[in-house]
Amino acid sequence: MVEFRKSIPIGEAVSRIMAINIEGKSEYVSVNESYGRFLSEDLLATNDVPHFDRAPYDGYAVRSIDTVEANRDNPIEFEVVDHIGAGLVSNKNVGPFQAVRIMTGAQMPESCDCVVMLELAKDYIKDGKSYMSTKRKHRPGENVSRRGEDARTGEVLVEKGTKINPGIQAMLATFGYAKVHVAQKPKVGLFATGTELLSVDEPLQPGKIRNSNSYMISAQIERAGADVLYFGTLPDDFDTCFTAVKEALNKVDLLVTTGGVSVGDFDYLPAIYEKLNASVLFNKVSMRPGSVTTVAELDGKILFGLSGNPSACYVGFELFARPVIRKMLFSPKPHLRKEKAILDVDFPKANPFTRFVRSKLSVSDGKLIVTPSGLDKSNIVMSLAGANSLTVLPGGTRGFSAGDEVAVLMLEDHEGSEWPW
Ligand SMILES: Nc1nc2c(c(=O)[nH]1)N[C@H]1C(S)=C(S)[C@@H](COP(=O)(O)OP(=O)(O)OC[C@H]3O[C@@H](n4cnc5c(N)ncnc54)[C@H](O)[C@@H]3O)O[C@H]1N2
Ligand code: MOO
Ligand SMILES: [Mg+2]
Numbered sequence: 001m002v003e004f005r006k007s008i009p010i011g012e013a014v015s016r017i018m019a020i021n022i023e024g025k026s027e028y029v030s031v032n033e034s035y036g037r038f039l040s041e042d043l044l045a046t047n048d049v050p051h052f053d054r055a056p057y058d059g060y061a062v063r064s065i066d067t068v069e070a071n072r073d074n075p076i077e078f079e080v081v082d083h084i085g086a087g088l089v090s091n092k093n094v095g096p097f098q099a100v101r102i103m104t105g106a107q108m109p110e111s112c113d114c115v116v117m118l119e120l121a122k123d124y125i126k127d128g129k130s131y132m133s134t135k136r137k138h139r140p141g142e143n144v145s146r147r148g149e150d151a152r153t154g155e156v157l158v159e160k161g162t163k164i165n166p167g168i169q170a171m172l173a174t175f176g177y178a179k180v181h182v183a184q185k186p187k188v189g190l191f192a193t194g195t196e197l198l199s200v201d202e203p204l205q206p207g208k209i210r211n212s213n214s215y216m217i218s219a220q221i222e223r224a225g226a227d228v229l230y231f232g233t234l235p236d237d238f239d240t241c242f243t244a245v246k247e248a249l250n251k252v253d254l255l256v257t258t259g260g261v262s263v264g265d266f267d268y269l270p271a272i273y274e275k276l277n278a279s280v281l282f283n284k285v286s287m288r289p290g291s292v293t294t295v296a297e298l299d300g301k302i303l304f305g306l307s308g309n310p311s312a313c314y315v316g317f318e319l320f321a322r323p324v325i326r327k328m329l330f331s332p333k334p335h336l337r338k339e340k341a342i343l344d345v346d347f348p349k350a351n352p353f354t355r356f357v358r359s360k361l362s363v364s365d366g367k368l369i370v371t372p373s374g375l376d377k378s379n380i381v382m383s384l385a386g387a388n389s390l391t392v393l394p395g396g397t398r399g400f401s402a403g404d405e406v407a408v409l410m411l412e413d414h415e416g417s418e419w420p421w
Helices: 010-018 166-174 213-224 238-249 269-276 310-328
Strands: 026-030 059-062 076-084 098-102 114-117 121-126 129-134 156-158 179-183 187-193 227-234 254-258 279-282 294-298 301-306 337-343 354-364 367-372 389-393 405-410
Touching: 010 279, 010 294, 010 310, 059 076, 059 129, 098 129, 156 166, 187 213, 187 238, 213 227, 213 254, 213 310, 227 238, 238 254, 238 269, 238 301, 254 310, 269 279, 269 294, 269 301, 301 310, 310 354, 337 389, 354 405, 367 389, 367 405
Parallel strands: 076 098, 187 227, 187 254, 254 301, 337 367
Antiparallel strands: 026 179, 059 098, 059 114, 076 129, 121 129, 279 294, 294 301, 337 405, 354 367, 354 389, 389 405
């Protein structure tokens, strides 16, 4: 007799997984290798930026008090006593009605508090000496980049768990972080199970299909920020699968398998979990696709038994495995980011289960608009290519109409959500 499975709500399934005590680890890598990694410690400013007052323009550093009388009819003359570019420091003591010709980025001379831009100064030589004059009154601090205007020593600039982007790379270099504390990439093992599976370079044969799930899931694992250990395909044979899964567990932090989780005669994953003595967190979820997704835990490692059906496999990974990976990368918002969007077409199917529709989210006239990216069946591959989101259609509804507001989960976003259900 076919085993009866009790399905649980999606939120309950996710919270059972997230309750497992599994933590990320940190490593110390060169700034050259840190782009795209996740910070495992808050990023602090180690000095003021800039750490000296500096000229943001090419011009003349003067004392603003000396410009007070300047106006269109009264140019004020300054003797130019020094000339510096970025990287040099003037040691001249600049007195009343004296100026230093200064270039962008150079440190301000101590007694000067404003910069007259080259465009507002007239320069000339008189008796063999350099002079400049200006007709503009300048305020104290005018055209000066103040010490610490960009960052102050000790400030937390970026929080732990943030993905390092090009701007953070610039910050790291600015503060002299030659090495940076980042999360170790979780090692995610992967098997694709199924006697029907051909490799990508094999010609088609009757009854067989090319394995596409492992390519898809490998990319999803990388998109989530982890490393893939792909162990290959497995035939639907209990002993072979059992041995392979058991051995793989020693080498990984998390293990993903695709296929073999339903109630079919050759769906061996449930029996494998039982023989491993793994505790099964759930084996049925009130969702479509991916209702047969089965997740188990063994010695602090999580085994994700994703469905073989490509769309179900894809969705199961994003909802269940991604947040665990992001948690191990110290993200405070490990789940897919949830937003509201306007549905662009009718979706008349009644939904006993919560449905996650592969969708294309776009911005039109300042609003988020969402439309299914293809056929909404769990064995479909093609709708995945155009999907950048999952539209969430709650169970127990009679279908949806164009113009309805719906929740969407964003697949390509780096922000995430704390708890979307
Ligand atoms: N009597 C029932 N039958 C089924 C049920 C059920 O509740 N009762 N659930 C259905 C649902 S829902 C799904 S989803 C599938 C899940 O099946 P499995 O996870 O056991 O996966 P398989 O049987 O191994 O394969 C399903 C399907 O996917 C294709 N597949 C598998 N691996 C790959 C791969 N690597 N690349 C591409 N395609 C793959 C496979 O050939 C099958 O067509 O069960 C329903 N049945
Ligand atoms: O897991 Mo199945 O995808 O619900 O069709
Ligand atoms: Mg099956």
